[in-house]
Amino acid sequence: MTLALTDVSKEYGRKLALDGVNLTVTPGEFLCVVGASGSGKSTLLSLVAGLAMPTAGQITVDGHLITGPGPDRGLVFQTGSLYPWRTVERNVAFGLELLGLDGAERARRIDWYLAETGLADVRRSLPRQLSGGQQQRVAIARALVCEPDVLLLDEPFGALDVQTKEDMQLLIRQIWRDTGTTVLMVTHDVEEAVFLGTRVVVLASDPGRIAAETPIPLADDRDLAIKRTSDFLRLRASTEDMVRTWHRLRGEVTR
Amino acid sequence: MKTALAGRTTDVRAAWPPLPRRTRPHRKVLTIRTPIPRRAAVVLTALSLAVPLVSWVALSASGLVPATFLPSPGAVLSAGWEMARSGELAVDVGTTTRRVLEGFGLAVLVSVPLGILMGTFHAAQAAFEPVIGLLRYLPASAFIPLLIIWLGLGEPSKIAILFIGTVFFNTLMTADAVRSVPRSLIDVSYTLGARRGEVLRKVVVPHSLPGIIDAVRVNAAAAWNFVVVAELVNSTAGLGYRIVRAQRFLQTDKIFAVLVVIGVIGLTIDVALRLLRARAGRWAA
Ligand SMILES: Nc1ncnc2c1ncn2[C@@H]1O[C@H](COP(=O)(O)OP(=O)(O)OP(=O)(O)O)[C@@H](O)[C@H]1O
Ligand SMILES: [Mg+2]
Numbered sequence: 001m002t003l004a005l006t007d008v009s010k011e012y013g014r015k016l017a018l019d020g021v022n023l024t025v026t027p028g029e030f031l032c033v034v035g036a037s038g039s040g041k042s043t044l045l046s047l048v049a050g051l052a053m054p055t056a057g058q059i060t061v062d063g064h065l066i067t068g069p070g071p072d073r074g075l076v077f078q079t080g081s082l083y084p085w086r087t088v089e090r091n092v093a094f095g096l097e098l099l100g101l102d103g104a105e106r107a108r109r110i111d112w113y114l115a116e117t118g119l120a121d122v123r124r125s126l127p128r129q130l131s132g133g134q135q136q137r138v139a140i141a142r143a144l145v146c147e148p149d150v151l152l153l154d155e156p157f158g159a160l161d162v163q164t165k166e167d168m169q170l171l172i173r174q175i176w177r178d179t180g181t182t183v184l185m186v187t188h189d190v191e192e193a194v195f196l197g198t199r200v201v202v203l204a205s206d207p208g209r210i211a212a213e214t215p216i217p218l219a220d221d222r223d224l225a226i227k228r229t230s231d232f233l234r235l236r237a238s239t240e241d242m243v244r245t246w247h248r249l250r251g252e253v254t255r
Numbered sequence: 256m257k258t259a260l261a262g263r264t265t266d267v268r269a270a271w272p273p274l275p276r277r278t279r280p281h282r283k284v285l286t287i288r289t290p291i292p293r294r295a296a297v298v299l300t301a302l303s304l305a306v307p308l309v310s311w312v313a314l315s316a317s318g319l320v321p322a323t324f325l326p327s328p329g330a331v332l333s334a335g336w337e338m339a340r341s342g343e344l345a346v347d348v349g350t351t352t353r354r355v356l357e358g359f360g361l362a363v364l365v366s367v368p369l370g371i372l373m374g375t376f377h378a379a380q381a382a383f384e385p386v387i388g389l390l391r392y393l394p395a396s397a398f399i400p401l402l403i404i405w406l407g408l409g410e411p412s413k414i415a416i417l418f419i420g421t422v423f424f425n426t427l428m429t430a431d432a433v434r435s436v437p438r439s440l441i442d443v444s445y446t447l448g449a450r451r452g453e454v455l456r457k458v459v460v461p462h463s464l465p466g467i468i469d470a471v472r473v474n475a476a477a478a479w480n481f482v483v484v485a486e487l488v489n490s491t492a493g494l495g496y497r498i499v500r501a502q503r504f505l506q507t508d509k510i511f512a513v514l515v516v517i518g519v520i521g522l523t524i525d526v527a528l529r530l531l532r533a534r535a536g537r538w539a540a
Contacts, residue, residue: 051442071448081443085461085538094457095447126538139443146447 001027001062001149001182003048008057010043017043019207020057025150025184030176032197033186034239036247040208041186045154048184049075061149071095074143078155082127082138089114089123091138095146113141116175133164140172144179153185157192166224169195173222190240194218195227200239204246211246214239326508335512343497348516350492351482354410358417359478363471366422370429370467375459380430387423395420396484403488413485420481421474428473432466433459465536472528479521 003025010018018040025031035041046052048059050069059066061073069075082091089110096106114120117137127135136156143151153172157165173196176183187193193200197216204211216235218226226232260266284291308328314320315327322330338344372379395416402419406412436459444454486495494513501509 046442049442049446051445069442069445071446073446075443075446077439077443080437081439083440083458083461094444094449097457098448098453128538128540142447 003150003182003184004060005048006058006060008047008054008059010040010047010052011055016207018047018054019209021208021210023201023210025182027182028180030173030183030196030198031185031201032193032199033184033201033203034188034190034193034243035186035203035208036188036205036243036250039203039205041188041203042154043208044203045075045152045184045186048150049073049152051075071146072149073152074146074148074150075152076136076139076143076154076156078158079132079135082135082142084127087124087126088119088130088138091127092119092142092145094142109145113145116144116178117141117171131164132160133168136160136168137171140175144175144181148181150182150184153183155187156185158187158189165192170224172196177220190243191227191236194232194236194239195222202239202242202246205250212242214242323505323507326511330508331511331515334506334508335515338497338509338512344516346492347494347497347513348520351486351494352520354413354417354485354493355475355478355482358414358482359421359475361414362418362422362425362474362478365418366425367429367467367471370426370470371433371455371460371463373426373430374433374436374463375455383426384430387426391423391427395481399485399488408489413482413490416485417478417481421478424477425470425474428470429463429467432463432470435466436462465532465539468528468532468535472525472532475524475528476521479517479524483517 005021005023008018008021008023009016021044033041033044043052047054048066050066050073066073083094086094092110092113093106096109101109111120114123117140119134119137119141122130122134127138130138140151140153140156156172157168160168169192172183175181183196185193185196194216199213199215201210202212202214203209214235218231218235282289284295311325312328315322315325326334335344338347369379369383373383374380398419399412399416402412402415406415440458440462441454444458449457482493483495483498486493487499490496494517497513498510501507501513
């Protein structure tokens with residue numbers, strides 16, 4: 001699976017939200033896009049998800065043009081996208097119900113992903129009975145159970161406290177390694193991007209465009225301790241500098 | 256950034272008098288959105304029932320008001336008992352209930368699907384909302400003469416008044432409930448592979464169900480109002496008819512008894528729909 005964006009632009013009325021974005025996501029990669037608020041991160045993901053259409057340019061998966069949303073590109077929002085009337089397991093089951101899988105097949109898959117996301121104990125709870133971190137795990141499990149080619153994460157841990165956020169970062173890394181899924185995640189948190197990504201892309205604001213990109217040459221089995229190493233701190237500092245520079249320059253530079 | 260103090264050695268604020276502080280009065284029964292002690296709540300509810308009842312008893316016992324104007328509770332009770340014993344009450348309640356079920360039932364059958372369409376598709380909203388928004392301001396009782404000309408004095412005109420009186424409100428309220436389904440929920444469903452019909456059936460309808468039941472509950476009360484109005488004009492049975500007949504013979508006690516019956520039935524329906532709503536909306540609590 002290769003996801004490719006070619007000269008993608010998006011206008012909302014007269015507002016140019018994204019301008020000529022070229023980006024390729026390769027199979028098995030964990031690509032993080034960082035940018036300030038309003039730099040077009042959510043716009044980028046909604047285009048890839050197929051919920052909105054680019055004004056110019058094209059987005060392809062393995063050469064096929066994206067024409068609409070589908071379970072091959074699973075999406076997780078920052079908050080509040082669980083079905084509040086469905087229990088945890090029935091939220092996760094949603095995509096499989098649509099496929100008409102028989103009960104046993106469905107249960108087998110749901111059980112695996114509930115265990116993988118640490119939700120087995122709360123499977124019969126309603127979303128409102130869960131903590132914010134648990135709710136995001138349900139959203140992730142619900143997307144993953146459909147076996148997407150790429151998992152799209154829109155600031156999925158942005159509303160969580162620091163400790164829960166770190167738990168979730170470890171969890172999503174673990175899931176990424178266990179399942180071999182490709183991940184495209186947007187965030188404004190540089191530390192998060194450097195810790196999670198195999199590659200980080202910096203988005204400039206006004207209009208949103210790709211300003212820089214940097215590979216993250218850290219080991220695949222990272223734990224939180226890596227955040228204190230000099231390699232990590234150096235990568236984080238240089239990425240932060242880029243984000244800051246492009247944030248200050250917003251609206252002034254047009255290539 | 257340049258601040259007020261930047262580069263200055265004296266702080267002008269030193270010469271300002273301190274701001275007055277507002278003290279907050281101690282908690283009272285009337286604090287906005289704050290629960291009151293259970294005892295206080297029970298007492299208030301009991302008073303709201305007891306005060307009118309006691310005044311009624313006292314007023315009719317004092318003899319200040321003639322019994323033809325204000326019958327005593329005892330007289331009302333025995334009038335009610337008399338109607339129940341003769342079987343008259345059962346027929347009236349049955350007739351009126353059937354009319355409500357037919358007229359309001361029809362209105363629900365039309366308004367719920369229409370409201371769902373209007374809340375879901377902008378095209379349906381553009382096509383229907385202005386017309387319905389206008390029609391709902393025309394009082395249904397004003398249609399009675401017209402409907403009698405069109406449909407005659409029988410059942411159809413009565414059903415039609417009930418229908419007209421409730422269908423527009425219920426449509427608009429249903430559409431509002433449907434419009435409150437979060438966009439993100441619809442979007443995420445598409446990314447999970449749902450098609451349009453599936454999004455409607457598995458996301459939009461379940462999410463708006465409690466709101467739709469609320470709309471039905473509010474409009475069921477309106478339906479009971481309209482049915483009695485409809486029966487005041489040329490009927491041969493029904494609770495409204497019974498009131499008109501009792502008036503002809505100055506049987507105020509009977510009128511009161513019928514009013515009590517209408518109230519009790521209305522309350523029963525309301526409680527039933529409240530329970531249904533609580534069940535359907537358990538997830539939101
Ligand atoms: N539906 C819309 N209509 C008009 N303008 C929009 C719309 N959606 C986004 N925009 C504009 O496009 C720009 C990019 O928005 P977007 O939501 O993609 O930013 P973001 O990087 O996700 O920001 P945040 O970090 O706050 O989520 C913003 O200037 C925003 O005002
Ligand atoms: Mg966003």
